[in-house]
Amino acid sequence: MPNELTGPLAEFIRHLASEKRHSPRTCDSYQRDLLRLADWLGRSGFVAWQRVTNHDLRRYVATLSREGLSGRSIARHLSATRRFYQFLLREKLASDNPALDIRAPKSGRRLPRVADxxxxxxxxxxxxxxxxxxxxxxxxxxxxxxxxxxxxxxxxxxxxxxxxxxxxxxxxxxxxxxxxxxxxxxxxxxxxxxxxxxxxxxxxxxxxxxxxxxxxxxxxxxxxxxxxxxxxxxxxxxxxxxxxxxxxxxHMLESSGDLRAVQELLGHADIATTQVYTHLDFQHLARVYDQSHPRARRDRYHGKTSDESS
The missing domain is CATH 1.10.443.10 (Intergrase catalytic core)
Structure with a gap:
């Protein structure tokens, strides 16, 4: 990997640790994500950060997606890249920020697991x-x-x-x-x-x-x-x-149906964070419906609804 790529990256991590007072864990996360990008750039023939374009980073995002990274993980990589280029611009090691207009692919909403x-x-x-x-x-x-x-x-x-x-x-x-x-x-x-x-x-x-x-x-x-x-x-x-x-x-939402009360109990600043539990509640209701409603139950062997099989 060219030193022109790793040198500025090391300076950026030192900047996060000493000037921004980020925790070692946060610095390690930035370093890990950016080293992955630097490795990809090095294998693609790049020797300096200022040569990277918006199109190049879109190719990188596509590579991450093919490798199985979730939309949330790719968004984290892009956030680190944008922050790094802000540093490069400040240090006059780049002329623009090619990551600004790139968005990660959307992931399906991952619902939290609950116990019965x-x-x-x-x-x-x-x-x-x-x-x-x-x-x-x-x-x-x-x-x-x-x-x-x-x-x-x-x-x-x-x-x-x-x-x-x-x-x-x-x-x-x-x-x-x-x-x-x-x-x-x-x-x-x-x-x-x-x-x-x-x-x-x-x-x-x-x-x-x-x-x-x-x-x-x-x-x-x-x-x-x-x-x-x-x-x-x-x-x-x-x-x-x-x-x-x-x-x-x-369980509270399932019993009460009071989203605002559950939001207060959980200490969520934004009710949208609490709303994920309404999806869990709906999944439970849908299962009960499928198992209980006479016109929703399906014949185990023929895939027919109960009224069709009679």
Whole structure:
């Protein structure tokens, strides 16, 4: 790969890290996507970024699509490329931004997976065997009860939960605080966990959920414990924190039909984000319809509707 391609790219990553204060993870993502583009350009005979045209980048997008990348992934690649060319223009290493007018191909809407109500009840009705499992069950009950994000659950402190009023105060995205109801089962689970927490927590530790070392439980530990709980209880799909949140949203919407209320509970700034769950609800209704309506059921062997086969 020509140094004329890799040199400016390395400078851009340093710019993101030092001047823009982006996280190492964000910088790695930019570097990975742009190195892929630089490799493609090098194999195509390009020796400098300023020689790349809008037509060249459209060819690259077509290549990514043929290689199986989703529209969302291609959009991320294009966003990185546009940002990189803004840097090149500032450094006078390019005369225009060839990625400006290029849009990624649309992907079909990917709906979040949810767990069946009966399966969740079975998983959450399991009896814990030790103090750490008491803690785990408490976390999972609370996530499903109040639709918490992983980061919101991990950041909970003792004083953010009011058992008397049945409420939890969480800090969501954009540092927006919201007050959420806590269900009866989750309150019971918290009450069962608090004596064990008092014995485990280090002096001065404010976290509601702590590890064996008495410190606030990490995101990774919560993810691992939920996955382990699902395996030990015979779940038919891998359990992860967002599955509980998705299930909360879908089950609430299915029962209430109140999209605005679910939006408030989830802490979504835009109701369009919440509307994805209406598609999940419709899928459920469509399955019930197909299975139940006398003029929708199909003969198993002949593909005929029930009235046709009689």
């Amino acid at each position: 109500v009966d399966q969740l009840n079975h998983l959450l009705d399991g009896q814990p065997d030790d103090p750490l499992e008491v803690r785990d069950l408490c976390m999972f009950e609370l996530m499903y009860s109040s639709g918490l994000r992983l980061a919101e659950l991990a950041s909970l402190d003792l004083d953010t939960v009011d058992l008397r009023s049945g409420e939890v105060r969480v800090m969501g995205k954009g540092d927006k605080e919201r007050l959420l109801p806590v269900g009866r089962k989750a309150i019971s689970a918290i009450q069962a966990w608090l004596p064990y927490r008092a014995a485990l927590a280090n002096d001065g530790e404010a976290a509601l959920f702590v590890s064996q070392r008495g410190e606030r439980l990490s995101h990774r530990s919560i993810q691992a414990r939920l996955s382990r709980w699902g395996i030990s209880r015979g779940a038919d799909q891998k359990l992860h924190p967002h599955l509980l949140r998705h299930s909360f949203a879908s």
